[in-house]
Amino acid sequence: MRSPLIPLLLGLAALLGAVPVMATESEDPPATFLEALKGGNASLSLRYRFENVDQEPFSKKARASTLRTTLGYRTAFFRGFRLFVEAENVTEVAGEGLFNNRGAGSLGNGVTDRPVVADPEDTEIHQVGLRFEAGETAVVLGRQEIAWADQRFVGPVGWRQNHQAFDAVFVKAKPFQALEVTYAYLDRVHRVFGDHKPMASHGLSGELSLPFGKLRGYGLYLDYDRLSDAGLSTSTYGLELSGAHDLGSTKILFELEAAQQRDAGDNPNEVDAGYLHAMVGAKAAGWIFKGGFERLEGSAGEGRFTTPLATLHKWNGWADKFLGTPVAGLEDLYFEAGGGAGAFAWKGVFHDFSAESGGGDYGSEIDFQFSYRSPWSQVFGLKAAFYEEDGFSSDTDKLWFWTSYSF
Numbered sequence: 001m002r003s004p005l006i007p008l009l010l011g012l013a014a015l016l017g018a019v020p021v022m023a024t025e026s027e028d029p030p031a032t033f034l035e036a037l038k039g040g041n042a043s044l045s046l047r048y049r050f051e052n053v054d055q056e057p058f059s060k061k062a063r064a065s066t067l068r069t070t071l072g073y074r075t076a077f078f079r080g081f082r083l084f085v086e087a088e089n090v091t092e093v094a095g096e097g098l099f100n101n102r103g104a105g106s107l108g109n110g111v112t113d114r115p116v117v118a119d120p121e122d123t124e125i126h127q128v129g130l131r132f133e134a135g136e137t138a139v140v141l142g143r144q145e146i147a148w149a150d151q152r153f154v155g156p157v158g159w160r161q162n163h164q165a166f167d168a169v170f171v172k173a174k175p176f177q178a179l180e181v182t183y184a185y186l187d188r189v190h191r192v193f194g195d196h197k198p199m200a201s202h203g204l205s206g207e208l209s210l211p212f213g214k215l216r217g218y219g220l221y222l223d224y225d226r227l228s229d230a231g232l233s234t235s236t237y238g239l240e241l242s243g244a245h246d247l248g249s250t251k252i253l254f255e256l257e258a259a260q261q262r263d264a265g266d267n268p269n270e271v272d273a274g275y276l277h278a279m280v281g282a283k284a285a286g287w288i289f290k291g292g293f294e295r296l297e298g299s300a301g302e303g304r305f306t307t308p309l310a311t312l313h314k315w316n317g318w319a320d321k322f323l324g325t326p327v328a329g330l331e332d333l334y335f336e337a338g339g340g341a342g343a344f345a346w347k348g349v350f351h352d353f354s355a356e357s358g359g360g361d362y363g364s365e366i367d368f369q370f371s372y373r374s375p376w377s378q379v380f381g382l383k384a385a386f387y388e389e390d391g392f393s394s395d396t397d398k399l400w401f402w403t404s405y406s407f
Contacts, residue, residue, distance in 0.1 A: 029077065036078035043072040043086075048093070049161065049402035053115040056394040062099035064117035067091055068161040070126065081132050084142075088126035090119055090161045104195035115396075119161040122194050126165055136174035143167050146184060147311075148203060152277075153220050153236065154184070155311030160192040164309075178209045189309060198225040213243020213254070222309070223265035232308045233265035238275065244283075253281035253290065261305050271303030273329070287339040298329025299357045305329070317351045317365040319387035319396045326392065329356025343373045353392070362392035378405040 030036040046069055053062035072086035100111045103120025129142020146166050148154035157164040167188040173181050186201040205218040220236045238259025245252045256278050263271040274297045281290035294316070298304035304325040316322040316332050331354045338347030347369045353362035365388070371381040383400040387393070 029079075033078050036076040036082075040073055040075040040082075043070070043074075043406065045070045045404065045406040047161070047402060047404040049119075049400060051099075051117050051119075052399045053099070053117060053396065054398075055115040055396040056389075058113065058115050060114045062115040062117050063095050064099040064101075064119055065092060065094040066119045066161050067093050072127070077133065080134050081130060083130055084127065085125065086127040087124070088162065089123045091121050102193050104191075104193045107194040118192055120194050122162055124190075126163065126190075138172045140168075140170045143190070144170060146170055146186075148182070148184065149205060149207075149216065149218070149240075151311035151314055153218075153307050154186075154203060154309045155314070157192050157311050157313065159311070159313040162192045162194065164192055164311075165190045180207045181205070182207075186309075197229055199223055199229075200225065210243075212245065213241060216240045216242075218259075221264060227266065230266040231269055232306065233263065233267040234261050234271055234306065235264040236261040236275075250282050250284040253279070253283060253288075255279040255292075259305075263303065269303050270301075271305075273297040273299075273303055273305035275305050281336075286341060287337065290334075290336040292334050292336075294330075294332040294334070295356055296325045296330045297356050298325055298327055300327060316353070317349075317387060318367045318383065318385035319365055319398055321363070321365070321387050321393045321396065322353070326355065326362070328358045328360060330354075330362070331356050343375075344371070346370045360392075361390045363387060363389040378403060 030039055046067065048067050049064075051062070051064045051066075055062070067090070069089045070086055072084065074084035075082050097109060097111055099114050099117040101107070101109045101120040102116045102118040103109060103122070107120040107122055109120070125143065127142070127144050129140055129144050132139045143165050145156035145163060146154055146168060147156055155164070166184075166186050167190075169185040171183045175181060182203075182205045184203040186199055186203070188196055188198045190196050199222065201220070201222045203218070203220045205216060207214055207216040217239050218237070222235075223233050224230055236259055238257060240255070240257035242255040244254075257276070259275040261271060261273050261275065263269060274295075276295040277292065279290055279292035281288060296305040304327060306325050312323045313320060316330065322330055322332075333352045334349060336347065336349045338345070340346070349367040351365040351367075353364065354360065355362060365385060367383075367385045369381065369383040371379060373379050380403045381401070383402075385396075385398045387396045389395050
């Protein structure tokens with residue numbers, strides 16, 4: 001089904017000449033739309049990545065050598081409006097057929113005897129839309145990446161080569177200086193596997209700046225169109241308090257978040273599950289230390305707390321063993337340490353996973369990452385994840401090397 005948002009963009013672009021002149025990013029804004037079109041900015045990004053996966057019970061390892069390329073263009077602002085477009089290509093550059101790419105439909109490579117590396121080859125228009133700005137208000141209409149707050153519920157899945165995008169309307173506004181409000185209407189999600197899921201979903205968030213931190217309240221209503229996806233339809237409401245406090249030369253970090261989720265739309269399952277995340281940390285002398293606990297409730301009778309649109313790689317270990325919440329829920333006790341010096345940065349994380357209900361153990365994981373930014377702004381990175389099962393899934397070791405450059 002073709003999204004109605006894309007043809008709507010063309011109609012809005014045709015109306016630009018009738019919009020009253022408003023403040024733009026330049027003291028001497030373009031006098032015509034043609035000038036705005038010619039005076040825009042092009043962008044190009046390249047990211048090569050090698051990923052090695054050693055996972056039980058596979059006798060063969062997965063080895064994926066892929067290149068992500070994006071080419072984009074955005075016009076200058078004209079009467080408050082800007083058009084943007086970005087094409088994306090993901091291709092294997094060596095070792096074809098040495099991993100299960102998990103591609104949807106014809107994008108799948110048919111490999112089943114090796115672990116999954118979810119980077120199917122594809123070429124597509126990844127982002128295209130219209131952006132409007134006036135004062136503290138911005139509206140984006142079209143296919144776009146959305147990073148909603150900390151991406152626990154909605155994100156672009158930026159670690160995968162084929163990023164996640166949405167056919168959506170996204171609005172950000174500041175009714176007054178201390179309050180920022182965002183609203184998103186999601187018409188369709190374009191997933192990392194190359195498939196698309198239509199929906200009629202809404203997200204609303206309000207973030208209030210306080211003397212001791214930020215208080216954010218949010219609601220997310222997911223309503224998938226297809227009956228095969230109806231089990232993902234939920235309504236979620238939550239509160240988050242986060243901030244930092246200076247204590248001499250040390251900065252104390254804290255975060256506390258709680259949410260409740262229920263079934264919505266045509267979901268055939270009963271869902272009444274909670275979410276909790278608590279974190280405390282410290283930042284001093286170029287180092288950051290954090291300790292946290294995350295709980296996603298789950299039980300056979302009241303369903304599981306799920307976040308199907310999140311940047312899931314960011315949460316619960318880089319080995320990606322918990323991309324879906326287990327039936328018995330998930331508890332993740334983690335400790336993190338990181339730092340940097342000049343162009344170098346590093347981070348290490350330890351996770352201990354267990355069931356939220358039933359008292360069972362799942363396993364543990366150790367992750368680390370090291371990166372270097374060259375004088376010409378090219379980034380080189382090395383990253384690894386080691387998951388040891390203790391009742392859930394299977395032992396998995398992952399190793400990545402990547403380099404990226406944008407201009």
